[in-house]
Amino acid sequence: MALLSVVVPVYRVEDYLPACLDSILGQGFDDLELVAVDDASDDGSAAILADYAARDSRVRVLTLPVNRGLGAARNAGLAASTGDYVWFVDSDDWLTDGTLWAVADRLAETNADLLVTGFARVFPNGAVKENKVSWAGPTPETFRLAQVPGLLKLLHIACNKVVRRQLLVDLGLAFRPGWYEDVAFSLPLMIAADRITLLDRYSYAYRQRATGSITRTVSDRHFEVFDQWEFVFRFLGDRAEELRAPVFARAVWHLLQVLNHGARVPPGRRREFFARLVAFHRAERPAGGYPLPPGDEGVKHRLVAHNAFLLFEALRAGRKMQVQMVKRATRPAGAKPRVSDAVP
Structure with a gap:
């Protein structure tokens, strides 16, 4: 052995x-x-x-x-x-x-x-x-x-x-x-x-x-992430109640990462993914609450808690526009715009 x-x-x-x-x-x-x-x-x-x-x-x-x-x-x-x-x-x-x-x-x-x-x-x-x-x-x-x-x-x-x-x-x-x-x-x-x-x-x-990574593959299979996190909470059960809040915060963070990535959830199913996230949030949220992360991340958590999909999408679009404007403002004079600088 x-x-x-x-x-x-x-x-x-x-x-x-x-x-x-x-x-x-x-x-x-x-x-x-x-x-x-x-x-x-x-x-x-x-x-x-x-x-x-x-x-x-x-x-x-x-x-x-x-x-x-x-x-x-x-x-x-x-x-x-x-x-x-x-x-x-x-x-x-x-x-x-x-x-x-x-x-x-x-x-x-x-x-x-x-x-x-x-x-x-x-x-x-x-x-x-x-x-x-x-x-x-x-x-x-x-x-x-x-x-x-x-x-x-x-x-x-x-x-x-x-x-x-x-x-x-x-x-x-x-x-x-x-x-x-x-x-x-x-x-x-x-x-x-x-x-x-x-x-x-x-x-x-x-x-x-x-190429070849699931993290860069647009697919309906990204919905499977919910099954994995639901298993985690079934496993957690009553094993360590003090871990429920930090595990929940990490789960919401990860689910938001999947949704916010441009090459994962198909565009036409974003609302459905958000709805699954809302349902997960309501089912697993610790009774005593959990510490919200600071900044935009905390705002996203609040939008999930209030089932505010349109506001969530508006925040995401605004941040993307802001990033593109910063890229353009800092581009050297005379440099040609890159394809990736185009605002969707």
């Missing part, structure tokens, strides 16, 4: 897969198994996995007969894992040098149920935007989420979380179907963990692909 099972779901990533696998296997860390799940990928990924498995005994490959999606592939890898801890690493991302040793040391120091690492978004132009776990605020060596609710404000992805496998077994927690599956995995995990620890280190490189 290894200390760490790294689960890598694989689908149509032949251009990125070797770099991902090398970043895990090339760190000189042997107390691990790498469980690669070929989700019926129809490119050259299967051959790459076969080559790595033939050369490295730490690699095991599972092959799914039909494509089942990211969450199901992760669940298959989890079921096959034997390590004390599990880390889900997406096959177009990578781990930074020295990360596995740093993670192992931190786990040995803390005996944590959940370790949350720092990560960075890496953009196609090479820009790196780091996300530090220290942004959650001062923390003891290990803690429960209720002690450090600021942890909720970090991006709720699964890939920067190393979790005790037995905790997942005891909770019966797995990835749910649908888009935004990380929400209904990461939030319950943080709520349930008795011993959380942080590794304030840029450990995970989160590739921001120019």
